[in-house]
Amino acid sequence: MPSTSSLAVMDYGMGNLRSVANAVRKVAPDVEVLVSSKPEDILAADRVIFPGVGAIRDCMAEILAAGFDQVVAEVSQSKPMLAICVGMQALLSHSAENNGVDCLGLFEGDVKLFPGGEDAQGAALKVPHMGWNTVEQTVAHPLWEGIENHARFYFVHSYYVMPDNKALLAGTSDYGVPFAAALAKDNVFATQFHPEKSHTSGLQLLHNFVQWSGEC
Amino acid sequence: MSLAKRIIPCLDVDKGRVVKGVRFVDIRDAGDPVEVARRYNEQGADEITFLDITASHEERDTTYRTVEKMSEQVFIPLTVGGGVRKLEDIRNLLNAGADKVSINTTAIHNPEFVREASERFGSQCTVVAIDAKRVDTDDGSLRWEIFTHGGRRPTGIDAVEWAVRMANYGAGELLLTSMDKDGTKDGFNLPLTRAVSDAVNIPVIASGGVGNLEHLAQGVLEGHADAVLAASIFHFGEYTVQQAKDHMASRGIVVR
Numbered sequence: 361m362p363s364t365s366s367l368a369v370m371d372y373g374m375g376n377l378r379s380v381a382n383a384v385r386k387v388a389p390d391v392e393v394l395v396s397s398k399p400e401d402i403l404a405a406d407r408v409i410f411p412g413v414g415a416i417r418d419c420m421a422e423i424l425a426a427g428f429d430q431v432v433a434e435v436s437q438s439k440p441m442l443a444i445c446v447g448m449q450a451l452l453s454h455s456a457e458n459n460g461v462d463c464l465g466l467f468e469g470d471v472k473l474f475p476g477g478e479d480a481q482g483a484a485l486k487v488p489h490m491g492w493n494t495v496e497q498t499v500a501h502p503l504w505e506g507i508e509n510h511a512r513f514y515f516v517h518s519y520y521v522m523p524d525n526k527a528l529l530a531g532t533s534d535y536g537v538p539f540a541a542a543l544a545k546d547n548v549f550a551t552q553f554h555p556e557k558s559h560t561s562g563l564q565l566l567h568n569f570v571q572w573s574g575e576c
Numbered sequence: 577m578s579l580a581k582r583i584i585p586c587l588d589v590d591k592g593r594v595v596k597g598v599r600f601v602d603i604r605d606a607g608d609p610v611e612v613a614r615r616y617n618e619q620g621a622d623e624i625t626f627l628d629i630t631a632s633h634e635e636r637d638t639t640y641r642t643v644e645k646m647s648e649q650v651f652i653p654l655t656v657g658g659g660v661r662k663l664e665d666i667r668n669l670l671n672a673g674a675d676k677v678s679i680n681t682t683a684i685h686n687p688e689f690v691r692e693a694s695e696r697f698g699s700q701c702t703v704v705a706i707d708a709k710r711v712d713t714d715d716g717s718l719r720w721e722i723f724t725h726g727g728r729r730p731t732g733i734d735a736v737e738w739a740v741r742m743a744n745y746g747a748g749e750l751l752l753t754s755m756d757k758d759g760t761k762d763g764f765n766l767p768l769t770r771a772v773s774d775a776v777n778i779p780v781i782a783s784g785g786v787g788n789l790e791h792l793a794q795g796v797l798e799g800h801a802d803a804v805l806a807a808s809i810f811h812f813g814e815y816t817v818q819q820a821k822d823h824m825a826s827r828g829i830v831v832r
Contacts, residue, residue, distance in 0.1 A: 376701075378673045382648050414698035476777060479578060486802065488700055488748050490779050492580045492622055492832040512580060512832045514653060516675075516700045516748075535579060557653050557675060559617070 366392040367570060368405035370431070370447075372422040373397070374414050380444070383556035384409070387567040399431045407570065408435045412446030416471070416519070417458035419446050429464055436466055440574040441548045442503075442566075448543060448550035449521060457519050467543060467550075469523035477536055485536045488518040495531045495541040495553065501576060503542075503549050503568045504531075511561040513541070513553035521552065547574035580832040581796050582622035582803035583820050584655075584781060585810045587612055590629050592638045596808045606811040610645045616810065617650045619817035622832055624650060625751070625781075625805060627678070628658030636665075640672045647673025657705055657751070666693055670701065678751055680705040681724050684731055687745060694746025699778075704747040708735035708768055709755040720754075720768050727755035735768065736775050743776040750776065751805070754784040761787025761808070769799030781805050789815060789823035796829050 367388075369380050377395050384393050394401055402408055410432060412419050423429055432451070435441050443451055455461045455471035463471070474487045492512040497504045520539035523529065530549065531542035543550040549569070555562035587594045587609050594606040606612065613624050626646070628639045636659065643656055656669050657678025666677045677697075683690050683704050694702040708720040709727055720735035739750055752772050754765035764782045773780040782801035786792060786809055795804040809815050821831045 376670045376673060376675060378644070378671065379647055379651075379675065382673070383651055386648075386651070413700065415695070418696075483800075484774075484777065486777050486779050488778070489579065490700070490749060491582050491802070493578070516653070518699065554653075557651060559620075559652050563651055 364392070365390070365407075365570070366394065366405045367407050367409065368402045369393065369395045369409045369411060370402055370428060371395050371397040372419070372426045372428055374412060374419055374422055374446075376413065377411060380409055380411050380556045383563060383566055384570065387563050388570040391570050397426055399427050402428075402431050403434060405439075407440040407572075408442070410441060410443040410447040410450075412444065412448075412450055414446065415458055416446060416449060416455045416461045416463070419450060420461050420463060423450060423464075432464055432466065436548050439547060440569065440572050442569050443548070443550035444556070445517060445552060445554055448552055449519060451543075451548075451550055452521055452523075455519060466548070467523060467528055467545065468525060469521060471519045471521050473519055475536055479536065488516055489520075489535045490516045493533045493535065493553075495533050497531050498529045499544065501530050501544055501549070502572050503544075503565055505568050506564050507561050513551075513555070513558040513561060515553045517552060544576065546576070578830055580622070580830050581801075581824065582781075583792065583817055583824070583831070584623045584625050584803055584805045585616040585621050585817065586625040586627060586783070586805045586807045588627050588629050588807060589639070589642065591635055592642060594811065595629070596811055609642050610649060612811070613646050613650050616817055617652055620821060620832065621652060621817045622803070623653040623655060625655045625657070625678070628656070630658070640668060643669060643672040643674055655703055655751075657703065663692060663696060666697055670697065676701045676703050676749070678703040678705045680707070683742065684722060684724060684733065687741065690742055690745040690747055694748065699746050699748035702747050703749045703751055704742040705751040705753065706735060706739060706742070706772070707753050707755050710765075710768075718767055718771070720771075723755050727758070736771050739772045739776050743778045747778060749779045749781065751781045751783060757785030758783070760785050763787065763791040764795045764799055764801075764804075766794060766799045769795060769801050773800040773802070779803060789820050792820055793824050793827040793829060796824065797827065
């Protein structure tokens with residue numbers, strides 16, 4: 361990888377982007393990391409992280425206001441992209457959160473509220489799903505390189521994705537219902553968990569992302 | 577496999593130094609917060625909680641700088657609380673690198689603040705801290721009230737009812753401290769923890785009173801806590817986080 365490689369973190373005014381940038385700088389000190397709200401910066405970078413926290417209605421409103429819907433459409437055709445948490449959910453067709461919000465539709469499927477209830481031992485499955493859960497790697501993928509299957513990653517979310525097209529799945533997890541922990545299609549990889557908050561395994565995934573050509 | 581129960585070392589920070597109050601009064605110095613947090617990160621802590629107990633608001637910049645430095649070195653979730661009064665305070669802490677922000681006294685004075693915070697920043701980063709203390713009842717039944725000012729001032733608010741209300745207002749997590757137990761090292765207040773945890777459908781962190789590793793296990797097994805928080809047993813080298821995890825695993829608790 362050339363030392364001039366650049367990575368842009370899409371900034372659309374929603375929450376903590378410092379953690380993502382810090383984690384990438386930690387694993388890839390040679391990569392130029394830019395947190396930017398300017399579409400031209402995102403389009404000029406070699407690779408792109410599409411983060412997201414908070415509620416989907418506000419996120420989608422900010423994404424559209426920043427013109428990032430078109431940026432995501434273009435990046436998804438041209439360079440490695442990693443979408444995280446609500447960033448991943450925003451790539452689906454529609455979310456049930458906030459009484460229903462249309463999303464970017466890069467991946468077909470709906471984002472739904474966890475049903476809650478109890479686990480097999482009778483313990484409450486509280487919502488949000490918050491903490492460290494295991495991820496089963498359902499496909500071999502360059503971003504799983506060096507990460508043990510069933511490693512634990514940090515999740516915090518109340519809504520989940522399970523696409524109809526199972527070919528999109530890269531990893532699954534379980535919280536009363538099986539759900540997508542990661543989705544992958546061509547040069548796009550998306551995680552429901554937060555790699556930047558998932559210690560060794562998360563940092564390894566980010567390391568893999570900055571090395572990734574975008575091919576599977 | 578399932579979601580792991582979390583072990584959360586807590587850093588009480590005063591003017592940029594980790595301290596540990598016993599019953600929120602006596603203070604012992606336990607080091608530089610960034611160094612302490614990094615040590616727990618390496619030991620396998622599941623999260624870090626940082627409570628700014630500095631009394632004066634002028635010291636806020638020290639807190640932001642400490643959080644910034646911590647987020648450059650610690651790649652696990654970081655909750656920051658203490659002195660959060662305005663939405664602007666939450667925004668500043670998130671921008672400094674906090675993942676969750678804990679609201680305490682402001683929620684009592686203005687419960688709507690919790691709703692505003694969760695609507696603006698999301699439930700996932702809105703933690704409500706509850707400091708509860710046992711109060712006498714006519715029939716001898718168990719009842720706990722919310723106390724402020726380090727456990728000195730009663731509010732008359734029932735702790736379990738308050739927990740339910742805060743969850744309804746959009747809190748994503750509760751940090752529940754027993755003011756009777758804090759600093760005593762004789763274990764969590766298990767009836768309180770269980771009453772609150774069973775009453776709400778959001779995660780509850782048990783806090784206050786941990787003196788040994790079995791106390792942590794009891795918090796989960798008997799208190800039904802989703803996460804257990806401790807300070808002094810880790811700060812002064814009595815136990816490592818890994819030892820805590822090993823013990824909890826030996827009691828059949830799923831840990832990372």
